[in-house]
Amino acid sequence: MSVLSLENVSKRYRRGHRELVALRSVSLEVENGEVVCVSGGRASGRTTLLRIVAGSERPDEGHVRFAGTDLARASGELRRQIAVCNLRFLPAHGRDACDHVAMPLRATRVSDDEAGLLAHRALERVGAGDVALTPPHEWIPSEAVRVSLARAIVREPRLLIFDEPTNGVDPTERDDLLLLIQRLAHESGIATLLTAGDTASVTGADRVMRLSDGELLGRPPRAAAEVVELRRPSASESTP
Amino acid sequence: MVGNAELKPSARLAVLGLLLERPGWGYELVTRFDRTFGEPYDWRITSAAIYQALRYLERTGLIVPHVDEGEGAPEEPGQRGMRQPYRVSGLGARMMREWLAAPMSSSPSQEEVLIRLQFRGADDETLRAMLKRHAEACLAELERIAGVPARTRMERLVKEERRLVVQARLSWVDFARAELRGPDDARIRPIER
Numbered sequence: 001m002s003v004l005s006l007e008n009v010s011k012r013y014r015r016g017h018r019e020l021v022a023l024r025s026v027s028l029e030v031e032n033g034e035v036v037c038v039s040g041g042r043a044s045g046r047t048t049l050l051r052i053v054a055g056s057e058r059p060d061e062g063h064v065r066f067a068g069t070d071l072a073r074a075s076g077e078l079r080r081q082i083a084v085c086n087l088r089f090l091p092a093h094g095r096d097a098c099d100h101v102a103m104p105l106r107a108t109r110v111s112d113d114e115a116g117l118l119a120h121r122a123l124e125r126v127g128a129g130d131v132a133l134t135p136p137h138e139w140i141p142s143e144a145v146r147v148s149l150a151r152a153i154v155r156e157p158r159l160l161i162f163d164e165p166t167n168g169v170d171p172t173e174r175d176d177l178l179l180l181i182q183r184l185a186h187e188s189g190i191a192t193l194l195t196a197g198d199t200a201s202v203t204g205a206d207r208v209m210r211l212s213d214g215e216l217l218g219r220p221p222r223a224a225a226e227v228v229e230l231r232r233p234s235a236s237e238s239t240p
Numbered sequence: 241m242v243g244n245a246e247l248k249p250s251a252r253l254a255v256l257g258l259l260l261e262r263p264g265w266g267y268e269l270v271t272r273f274d275r276t277f278g279e280p281y282d283w284r285i286t287s288a289a290i291y292q293a294l295r296y297l298e299r300t301g302l303i304v305p306h307v308d309e310g311e312g313a314p315e316e317p318g319q320r321g322m323r324q325p326y327r328v329s330g331l332g333a334r335m336m337r338e339w340l341a342a343p344m345s346s347s348p349s350q351e352e353v354l355i356r357l358q359f360r361g362a363d364d365e366t367l368r369a370m371l372k373r374h375a376e377a378c379l380a381e382l383e384r385i386a387g388v389p390a391r392t393r394m395e396r397l398v399k400e401e402r403r404l405v406v407q408a409r410l411s412w413v414d415f416a417r418a419e420l421r422g423p424d425d426a427r428i429r430p431i432e433r
Contacts, residue, residue: 014431021427037386039407041414175390198411199404208382210375210410213417214427217375 002029002065002221003158003191004053009062011048022048024214025062030159031221033189035182035204039196040211046195049211050163053193054084067158083157085148085165089136097123097139098132101150108155122150126180142173146180153184160185160192166200178204247339249352251285255293256302256328256336257359263306263327266291281354294326302332343373346381346406364420371420375413378406 011023022045030036040046051057064071093103101119123132128146166174182204185192209218270287277283297303306327390396
């Protein structure tokens, strides 16, 4: 089943006495563990698309469903299963990487010690164990991306969103980061939606789509494999 | 594929397209080809290549001698002069239509792009559909590239070159789609009161 599903989503912005059409009847499905990369040029609507998926904007038309529930009506509990990666690390959230990664756990019932342990584990998992005790201003861009990923996965989300993850990252480190995102998605079954600028790498994406002139081009997910119920051995078969 | 003829985006296909626009003969086609493709896009071919294309197209039945009512009966076969006019046969028209309907690959040659844009012979809607299918072919190619492992430096260089070329094509599709927008599709429009 698709974790995320957009159906004929349209979005317009008012600019004085004119309106700007950002998205035109966009439909999109992202499955469990699938990495979908939406590429597009400037003003193609890709950031609007992510904001709508994150629930920070409402579409003018169409529906967004997350885990089968209309996103507009989803509970706070359900919404917390959507992790939005960003590279903002506010001083108020802590000093070092470990503090920032543990931050999302503070609102939960996890103890501080436990949160610290989980944060360390998440940082190790994304290959950022060595910056655990360093502050954000000491990180190079690829390390900031890794910490941001650790902060996203620490709460075990079902959907991960990242707007241009490799923006500003050194070209030689870029594909390693994208393959890391793919590995996290595949291993933990996290539906992952990324965006990529015109010339950004799409390595690791299971599916590449294109926002062109406000419309989304590309293929739907591969048809889900038919579910075949396993036949239980009958009593007579299981006795020797 | 219809018949035995083979149509690749080349002089043959361009000549077939030009004859589909209107009947013509050797020298006339040489000048028309130059006016359509040579001058504006620097696709230059020799006049011998045009005559060769005409012979091939006639042999495979894609074009036939054109009988102009006003000028009487056509010349006897074998005695045809350089001014023998040709028109496209039903078979030729069908092949051209099928070729134009097939999706443009993710790496079309410059000639293929020129022929498709020149002879789409339909409205903007058809061209938009063609661009959409071309974009889909490019996206499929990007997905393939995304999955290619690049362990050595050489593999990384080749992968990067290929990826950027395909993405440039997608940027071109964006531009072409914006150019072809209908009046109702404008992305910035006045708010109706």
